[in-house]
Amino acid sequence: MVRASAYRLHERAGAEGFAEAWDIAIACGADLQFHTALDQAINGVTTVRVMRGGMVEVMNAPDRKVLNAALLSKTRLSAALSAQAQAVKATRET
Numbered sequence: 001m002v003r004a005s006a007y008r009l010h011e012r013a014g015a016e017g018f019a020e021a022w023d024i025a026i027a028c029g030a031d032l033q034f035h036t037a038l039d040q041a042i043n044g045v046t047t048v049r050v051m052r053g054g055m056v057e058v059m060n061a062p063d064r065k066v067l068n069a070a071l072l073s074k075t076r077l078s079a080a081l082s083a084q085a086q087a088v089k090a091t092r093e094t
Helices: 003-011 016-043 064-093
Strands: 045-050 056-061
Touching (some): 016 064
Antiparallel strands (some): 045 056
């Protein structure tokens, strides 16, 4: 299923089970990306460079750009999920 079809189905009446499963899958994917980025930021990323003349350089260094992007996306995702949870709670109370 393409993303556009999934989001159309997500909004359709009677597809609450799919919508919940879709939201969980999106959150799990974002969580996996966050943990991978955190691992790369802490343990480093191995970069292999082959230079002219055949010299090979192998570097292992933390990737701070990946960590910053992951933290920013995690903050945005958390805010979106909490807003969605509050909206669901408000509809259940009414």
